[in-house]
Amino acid sequence: MLLWVSLLVLAPVSGQFATEAKPVVFLHSPWTTVFQGENVTLTCKAFHLDASEKIKWYRWYLMEKTQSETSGNTHEVHESGDYRCQAQDSPLSNRVGLLFSPANLILQAPLDVFEEESVILRCRAKANTVLKTIKLYKNEKVLEDHTVEIPVEMLTDFHIHQASLKDNGKYHCTGVKEDDQLVSSNSVKIEVQELFPRPVLRASSTQPTEGGAVTLTCETQLSPQRPDVQLQFHFFRDRRSLGSGWGSSPEFWIHTIWRENSGSYWCQAQSMNPSVQKQSQRLQIQVKKVVPDIRIYPRPELVFEGQELVLICSVNGVPGPITVSWYSKFKLRTERKLHTSSETEFKIPVVQKSHDGEYYCVASNSRSSFRSDPVTINVKVPVSHPILTLRTPGAQAVVGDIVELHCKAWRGSPPILYQFYHEDASLESSSSTSGRGASFNLLLTAEHSGNYFCEANNGQGFQRSNTVSLSVRVPVSQPVLTLRASRAQTVVGDMIELHCEAQRGSPPILYQFYHKDVAVGNSSAPLGGGASFSLSLTTNHSGNYSCKADNGLGVQQSEVMLLSVIVPVSRPILTLRAPRAQAVVGDVVELHCEAQRGSPPILYQFYHKNVTLESSMSHSGQGVSLNLSLTANHSGTYSCEADNGLGPQCSEAVTLFITGLTGSRSGPVATGVTGGLLSMMGLAAIALLFYCWLPRKAGRKPTFDSSRNQSASDPQEPTYHNVPSWIELQPVYSNVNPNRGDVVYSEVRTVKVENKQAAASDPELLKNTDSCVIYSQVKGAYTAAPKPQLLAASPPQR
Numbered sequence: 001m002l003l004w005v006s007l008l009v010l011a012p013v014s015g016q017f018a019t020e021a022k023p024v025v026f027l028h029s030p031w032t033t034v035f036q037g038e039n040v041t042l043t044c045k046a047f048h049l050d051a052s053e054k055i056k057w058y059r060w061y062l063m064e065k066t067q068s069e070t071s072g073n074t075h076e077v078h079e080s081g082d083y084r085c086q087a088q089d090s091p092l093s094n095r096v097g098l099l100f101s102p103a104n105l106i107l108q109a110p111l112d113v114f115e116e117e118s119v120i121l122r123c124r125a126k127a128n129t130v131l132k133t134i135k136l137y138k139n140e141k142v143l144e145d146h147t148v149e150i151p152v153e154m155l156t157d158f159h160i161h162q163a164s165l166k167d168n169g170k171y172h173c174t175g176v177k178e179d180d181q182l183v184s185s186n187s188v189k190i191e192v193q194e195l196f197p198r199p200v201l202r203a204s205s206t207q208p209t210e211g212g213a214v215t216l217t218c219e220t221q222l223s224p225q226r227p228d229v230q231l232q233f234h235f236f237r238d239r240r241s242l243g244s245g246w247g248s249s250p251e252f253w254i255h256t257i258w259r260e261n262s263g264s265y266w267c268q269a270q271s272m273n274p275s276v277q278k279q280s281q282r283l284q285i286q287v288k289k290v291v292p293d294i295r296i297y298p299r300p301e302l303v304f305e306g307q308e309l310v311l312i313c314s315v316n317g318v319p320g321p322i323t324v325s326w327y328s329k330f331k332l333r334t335e336r337k338l339h340t341s342s343e344t345e346f347k348i349p350v351v352q353k354s355h356d357g358e359y360y361c362v363a364s365n366s367r368s369s370f371r372s373d374p375v376t377i378n379v380k381v382p383v384s385h386p387i388l389t390l391r392t393p394g395a396q397a398v399v400g401d402i403v404e405l406h407c408k409a410w411r412g413s414p415p416i417l418y419q420f421y422h423e424d425a426s427l428e429s430s431s432s433t434s435g436r437g438a439s440f441n442l443l444l445t446a447e448h449s450g451n452y453f454c455e456a457n458n459g460q461g462f463q464r465s466n467t468v469s470l471s472v473r474v475p476v477s478q479p480v481l482t483l484r485a486s487r488a489q490t491v492v493g494d495m496i497e498l499h500c501e502a503q504r505g506s507p508p509i510l511y512q513f514y515h516k517d518v519a520v521g522n523s524s525a526p527l528g529g530g531a532s533f534s535l536s537l538t539t540n541h542s543g544n545y546s547c548k549a550d551n552g553l554g555v556q557q558s559e560v561m562l563l564s565v566i567v568p569v570s571r572p573i574l575t576l577r578a579p580r581a582q583a584v585v586g587d588v589v590e591l592h593c594e595a596q597r598g599s600p601p602i603l604y605q606f607y608h609k610n611v612t613l614e615s616s617m618s619h620s621g622q623g624v625s626l627n628l629s630l631t632a633n634h635s636g637t638y639s640c641e642a643d644n645g646l647g648p649q650c651s652e653a654v655t656l657f658i659t660g661l662t663g664s665r666s667g668p669v670a671t672g673v674t675g676g677l678l679s680m681m682g683l684a685a686i687a688l689l690f691y692c693w694l695p696r697k698a699g700r701k702p703t704f705d706s707s708r709n710q711s712a713s714d715p716q717e718p719t720y721h722n723v724p725s726w727i728e729l730q731p732v733y734s735n736v737n738p739n740r741g742d743v744v745y746s747e748v749r750t751v752k753v754e755n756k757q758a759a760a761s762d763p764e765l766l767k768n769t770d771s772c773v774i775y776s777q778v779k780g781a782y783t784a785a786p787k788p789q790l791l792a793a794s795p796p797q798r
Contacts, residue, residue: 021046021047021090022047022090022091022092022093022094023044023045023046023047023085023086023087023090023091023092023093024044024045024047024093024094024224024225025042025043025044025045025083025084025085025093025094025096026042026043026045026111026225027040027041027042027043027096027098027111028040028041028043030110030111031108031109031110031122032096032097032098032099032108032109032110032111032188033098033099033101033106033107033108033109033186033188034098034099034100034101034106034108035100035101035102035106035124035126036100036101036102037078037100038078038100039076039077039078040076040077040078040098041074041075041076041077042060042074042075042076042077042083042085042096043073043074044058044060044073044074044075044085044086044087044093045073045224045227046073046087046090047090047224055073055087055088055089056071056088057069057070057071057087057088058070058071058072058073058075058085058086058087058088059085059086060075060083060084060085061083061084061085061086061092062077062079062081062082062083063081063082064082064084073085073087077098078100079098079100080098080099080100081097081098082095082096082097083095083096083097083098084096096111099186101186103183103185103186104125104126104129104183105123105124105125105126105129105131105173105174105175105183105184105185106123106124106185106186107121107122107123107124107136107171107172107173107185107186107187107188108121108122108123108124108188109121109122109171109188109190111225112193112223112225113163113167113190113191113192113193114163114192114193114194114195114223114225114226114274115163115164115165115192115193115194115195115274115276116162116163116164116195116274116275116276117162117163117274118159118160118161118162118163119159119160119163119167119190120157120158120159120160121136121157121158121159121160121171121173121188122155122156122157122158123136123155123156123157123158123173123175123185124155124156125155125175125183129177129183130177130178131175131176131177131183132175132176132177132178132180133175133176134156134173134174134175135173135174135175136158136171136172136173137171137172137173137174138169138170138171139169139170140170143158156173158173160190162274163192164192165192167190167192168190168191168192169189169190170187170188170189170190171187171188171189171190172184172185172186172187172188173185193223194223195222195223195226195229195271195274195276196220196221196222196223196231196269196271196276196278197220197221197278198220198278198279198280199218199219199220199233199267199268199269199278199279199280200218200219200220200280200281201216201217201218201219201235201265201266201267201280201281201282201283202216202217202219202283203215203216203217203265203283203285204216205285206283206284206285206286207285207286207287207288208257208285208287208288209287209288209290209291209317209319210257210258210259210287210288210289210290210319211256211257211258211290211318211319211320211365212256212257212319213253213254213255213256213257214253214254214257214285215251215252215253215254216235216251216252216253216254216265216267217250217251217252218233218235218250218251218252218267218268218269218280219250220250220269220278222271229271229272229273230248230271230272231248231250231269231270231271232246232247232248232269232270232271232272233246233247233248233249233250233252233267233268233269234246234247234267234268234270235252235265235266235267236265236266236267236268237261237263237264237265238263238264246270250269252267256319257287258287259287259288259289260287261285261287262285262286262287263284263285264282264283264284265282265283265284265285266279266280266281266282266283267279267280268280290317290318290319291317292315292316292317292318292363292370293314293315293316293317294313294314294315294316294318294361294362294363294370294371294372295313295314295372295373296311296312296313296314296359296360296361296372296373296374296375297311297312297314297375298310298311298312298359298375298377299311299312300459302380302458302459302460303351303355303377303378303379303380304351304379304380304381304382304459304460305351305352305353305379305380305381305382306350306351307350307351308347308348308349308350308351309347309348309351309355309377310345310346310347310348311326311345311346311347311348311359311361311375312344312345313326313344313345313346313361313363313372314344315344315363315370318363318365318370319365319367320365321342321365321366322342322363322364322365323340323341323342323363323364323365324340324341324342324343324344324361324362324363324364325337325339325340325361325362325364326338326339326340326346326359326361327359327360327361327362328357328358328359329357329358329359329374330354330356330357346361351377351379352379353379353381355377355379356377356378356379357376357377358374358375358376358377359374359375359377360372360373360374360375378413380412380413380458380459380460381411381412381413382411382412382458382460382461382463383409383411383412383416383456383457383458383460383462383463384409384410384411384412384456384463385409385456385463385464385465386407386408386409386418386437386454386455386456386463386464386465387407387408387409387410387465387466388405388406388407388452388453388454388465388466388468389405389406389407389408389468390403390404390405390406390452390468390470391403391404391405391406396471396473396553397444397470397471397472397473398444398472398473398474398475398553399444399445399446399472399473399474399475400443400444401443401444402441402442402443402444403441403442403444403448403470404439404440404441404442405420405427405439405440405441405442405452405454406437406438406439406440407420407437407438407439407440407454407456407465408436408437408438409437409456409463412435412456412458413458414432414433414434414435414458415431415432415433415458416431416432416435416438416456416457416458417429417430417431417456417457417458418430418431418432418437418438418454418455418456419454419455419457419462420440420452420454421452421453421454421455422448422450422451422452423450423451427440427442428440444472445472446472446474446504448470448472449470449471449472450469450470451467451468451469451470452467452468452469452470453465453466453467453468472506473506473551473552473553474504474505474506474553475504475505475506475551475553475554475556476502476504476505476509476549476550476551476553476554476555476556477502477503477504477505477556478502478556478557478558478559479500479501479502479511479530479547479548479549479556479557479558480500480501480502480503480558480559481498481499481500481545481546481547481558481559481561482498482499482500482501482561483496483497483498483499483545483561483563484496484497484498484499484532485497489566489645489646490537490563490564490565490566491537491565491566491567491568491646492537492538492539492565492566492567492568493536493537494536494537495534495535495536495537496534496535496537496541496563497532497533497534498513498532498533498534498535498545498547499530499531499532500513500530500531500532500533500547500548500549500558501529501530501531502530502549502556505528505549505551505553506528506551506553507525507526507527507528507529507551508524508525508526508527508528508551509524509525509528509531509549509550509551510522510523510524510549510550510551511523511524511525511530511531511547511548511549512547512548512550513533513545513546513547514545514546514547514548515541515543515544515545516543516544517546520533520535521533537565538565539565539567541563541565542563542564542565543562543563544560544561544562544563545560545561545562545563546558546559546560546561564599565599566599566644566645566646567597567598567599568597568598568644568646568647568649569595569597569598569602569642569643569644569646569647569648569649570595570596570597570598570642570649571595571642571649571650571651572593572594572595572604572623572640572641572642572649572650572651573593573594573595573596573651574591574592574593574638574639574640574651574652574653574654575591575592575593575594576589576590576591576592576638576654576656577589577590577591577592582659583630583656583657583658583659584630584658584659584660585630585631585632585658585659585660586629586630587629587630588627588628588629588630589627589628589630589634589656590625590626590627590628591606591613591625591626591627591628591638591640592623592624592625592626593606593623593624593625593626593640593641593642593651594622594623594624595623595642595649598621598642598644599621599644600618600619600620600621600644601617601618601619601644602617602618602621602642602643602644603615603616603617603618603642603643603644604616604617604618604623604624604640604641604642605640605641605643606626606638606639606640607638607639607640607641608634608636608637608638609636609637610639613626613628614626630658631658632658632660634656634658635656635657635658636655636656637653637654637655637656638653638654638655638656639651639652639653639654
């Protein structure tokens with residue numbers, strides 16, 4: 001079986017660098033291979049940083065599993081495998097392999113083999129096994145000088161003197177029994193390890209300054225498997241030995257080094273048993289010439305009356321020990337020595353203005369003295385409370401103006417740092433070296449209104465000015481005029497609100513309202529915002545509106561708003577226009593409907609016996625007409641309706657009578673008709689006088705007056721009339737006084753033309769269902785005149 005023998009872990013020793021301190025396992029006896037039935041004692045050696053701390057427990061592991069825990073550092077085992085140990089507060093050790101062999105012959109070797117050591121390899125047979133000869137093999141070759149051919153008792157030792165790398169290899173042994181049977185042992189691999197590596201020389205500085213100190217360190221590390229080995233060290237410069245020769249310390253101190261000490265340095269390390277000696281590489285050390293650097297500076301840098309002043313002398317490049325002397329040179333005085341000490345600081349507890357002047361220091365050692373450059377001390381006076389002044393181009397600060405903020409402290413040593421603030425927010429800082437104060441300019445916006453102050457500071461603490469308020473006036477922006485109505489279309493009688501508002505502008509703001517460039521009202525907004533003005537609409541209120549806003553910084557006018565006031569339609573008038581006095585089948589009759597008032601467009605609708613005939617839109621505001629080619633079915637009542645979206649209005653109904661064409665009468669008949677007509681006219685005159693007399697007596701105005709004088713009629717009610725046209729002798733039919741619901745009658749007028757005779761047909765009195773309505777029928781007497789029928793007015797039937 002192949003057994004690996006290797007170095008475990010490198011632990012720290014005095015004066016050498018080390019890795020993490022793992023515990024180390026030692027064997028007693030020292031062999032890694034034994035016979036079955038034998039025991040091996042393991043010892044766990046821990047390396048604690050705190051040597052005074054007692055280790056309370058040790059754990060033992062076999063094949064990575066905990067085998068036991070002990071209070072001591074020893075543990076007896078009898079099983080093959082890899083063992084590890086762990087001490088309290090330490091990591092696990094490296095593995096140690098043990099072999100408990102059942103073979104008749106084994107080769108035993110130590111756990112570790114180090115350079116220059118003497119090593120024993122033991123070829124051992126069991127007690128009941130007798131061998132005639134034993135041979136030792138290295139890498140399958142017989143070591144002739146170790147071959148024996150003598151009767152063997154129980155064991156045979158083979159020696160390796162002063163082990164080195166050439167002894168590395170795989171070893172085993174063989175034996176021959178008395179019956180000439182050959183037996184072979186296990187294999188063991190030997191690796192010779194370094195007791196310690198080649199040392200490395202290090203210096204605290206390889207370019208020290210003349211007069212300084214240098215520490216040399218010879219660094220190496222000793223294997224923890226040989227804790228009893230002691231190392232010694234020796235230091236050299238070029239070929240000269242340094243110090244007293246060999247010593248146990250890996251460090252060598254040069255307290256004062258000079259330029260002549262420059263050279264090549266190296267060290268040696270050696271162990272006594274075994275005797276191993278190793279030498280480091282050479283290290284060049286070059287000593288630099290002294291370049292003294294002497295400086296003086298005050299603390300604090302800005303010195304104020306009443307403070308403590310500390311002068312510091314910085315000394316570099318001067319080999320010690322040194323002493324420092326302090327000198328001053330006041331104005332109009334000679335220089336004098338103030339103090340000498342080994343300290344590098346000089347204090348003036350309470351500085352006064354009289355301490356102004358130049359100061360310097362001198363550093364001295366046993367060889368020479370070095371002087372610093374002088375430093376000038378100016379004792380400063382703390383600043384007084386500053387005064388803040390705001391300078392504007394006008395009496396009022398307006399957006400767009402440039403305002404100057406000027407801050408000045410009347411006392412205080414320059415330079416003085418001035419800081420400007422707006423509502424505790426820092427704006428700008430400026431330093432003044434002349435004592436005239438500092439200024440800061442602002443291009444004003446509305447956000448710059450508020451409180452301002454400034455601070456002055458020359459290093460002794462800041463002083464704050466009193467607060468100054470600035471109110472920035474904002475000119476009004478172009479106002480916006482809004483017309484607020486209760487509905488989408490404004491109608492006569494509605495209340496409308498005119499609201500004018502400027503989005504920007506400092507209050508108070510005066511608003512003025514205009515209609516066609518004529519002022520109609522004004523209102524003030526003392527807190528800003530907008531203002532309103534109300535109107536009760538009439539037809540005269542249509543037109544362009546605008547408003548103006550003024551807060552004393554200029555007038556702004558709104559855009560023009562157009563207001564259209566819509567007038568509801570009045571009751572329309574229906575007029576029937578016929579080509580002759582009597583409407584006859586085949587005639588063309590024009591129905592004309594018109595509302596005297598109302599905003600266009602107006603929709604007109606015509607009705608015959610409450611049935612819609614036709615509708616027409618008037619965009620000009622005038623009435624509309626409908627032409628009918630008469631048939632017998634066109635007799636009856638007609639009406640019309642007008643609507644402009646604000647509610648329809650209906651006319652009074654007009655009745656149309658239509659007759660067919662008849663033959664002419666004889667002359668005698670015409671003569672009789674003329675006489676009847678005269679009689680009927682006399683009766684009609686008497687009835688008319690009686691009719692007019694009754695209202696007068698009752699204190700009422702006669703009805704025919706209103707029909708004759710249209711201006712006296714109710715302007716809200718329509719008047720219906722027929723306009724004469726087309727023929728020389730044509731009756732015109734009118735509804736007289738249609739505004740009076742209790743009196744309705746017809747009036748017949750004739751227009752006479754030369755050489756024509758007017759005659760009336762047989763009189764016939766027609767009566768309506770309303771007893772207050774009188775109908776009369778009159779015919780003009782002329783040859784071959786047809787029998788006409790009258791147009792009668794009646795109330796609307798819808």
